[in-house]
Amino acid sequence: MTSIATAQDEKPSEHVARYGDREFRYHLCLLPNHQKATIRVHVHPNGRVQVDAPQSARLPEVKAAVQRRARWVLKHLDDIEERNRHVRPCQWVSGESMRYLGRRYVLKVIEDPEQRKTTCKLTRGQLRVQGQNLTPERTQKAVGQWYRERALDIFQRRLERMVDTLPWAENVPAWRILEMKTQWGSCSPDGSLLLNPHLIKAPTRAIDYVLLHELCHLVEHNHSPKFYGLLDRFLPEWRSVKEKLDGESELLLTR
Ligand SMILES: [Zn+2]
Known part of the structure; x- marks a missing residue:
């Protein structure tokens, strides 16, 4: 985990x-x-x-x-x-800063009475939410949905790439996303993974670190020296990546 x-x-x-x-x-x-x-x-x-x-x-x-x-x-x-003391919660209005793959994007909320279905798109450095009656709750919901879709896509691609480099993993194991408060990911005894969709806000190397961490648990089910040996071998800089991710976790989990 x-x-x-x-x-x-x-x-x-x-x-x-x-x-x-x-x-x-x-x-x-x-x-x-x-x-x-x-x-x-x-x-x-x-x-x-x-x-x-x-x-x-x-x-x-x-x-x-x-x-x-x-x-x-x-x-x-x-x-x-x-x-x-100066960090305030996200208000879900235009101008807020949103994170995706380690970069910041400005949230733009576009009220469009003609558009029945709310859309969320990343274009020209902006995360644009467009639709009718865009209350902060609706905007938050649309952005959350977008994050989950991006997470499903990116995590799958990074897993495929990583599995190719690991001698013990032939295929991408079964996995799903789950919002968690205390974990970025976990690996169950049957070998399936749970991944936190908020992780999609972190840089790709942080995502890779979490994926590798969980994939290493397929062979080492604990945090033994052997487990850390695998991390060292396949992502030698994992400590600094982890440290940075830990430092940003409040921010990544709340907006
Ligand atoms: Zn672990």
Whole structure:
């Protein structure tokens, strides 16, 4: 499963660090020893604090490393909170910025009393919704439908392309889209995939990362070092892609 904005491990271990009279939570991710020799603290743009440590690291060692970065972490968290104060929900009117495959497009709502059926099209840098009585709800529905159609088309094509490169997958497995709040994708024990249609807003390489992640679960059903070895082999830059996707997840899920 590709969790949204959680650590690489399905059940990341949570810890709390204190600094003065403040505290913050962090997820500890233990990585295979060969991948990273040092303990690293990241603050994702969504405010999640992740600590990567080699499997051999001892907990007191990890805690000390986090403590040394605590002031820096809290400063980042404050900056993020300040920034989020200005994020407002989408109003579904002309001028809103919509995302598709990692790019932004301006939403244009065109009232057309002659047009019975509402249409949604991407043309000349605009996502144009056209029809009658276009309330924000109707516009949102039309855009949501368009996203789902694009997701069905693009995910299938990316899956076909990817399956060709993977020695263990002969055909594209059965899959469908499902809106999920906490996962970009999942792979069931019978080998079928669920994919979150909001992922269509992310860049193609992020889509590929999620698809590859799920396709790797066809052979490795857990997040073992062997599983990460497959990701490393078929998408060596997956960590930076994942980090960027995690950072944008709030935005991608809400508009
Ligand atoms: Zn997974």
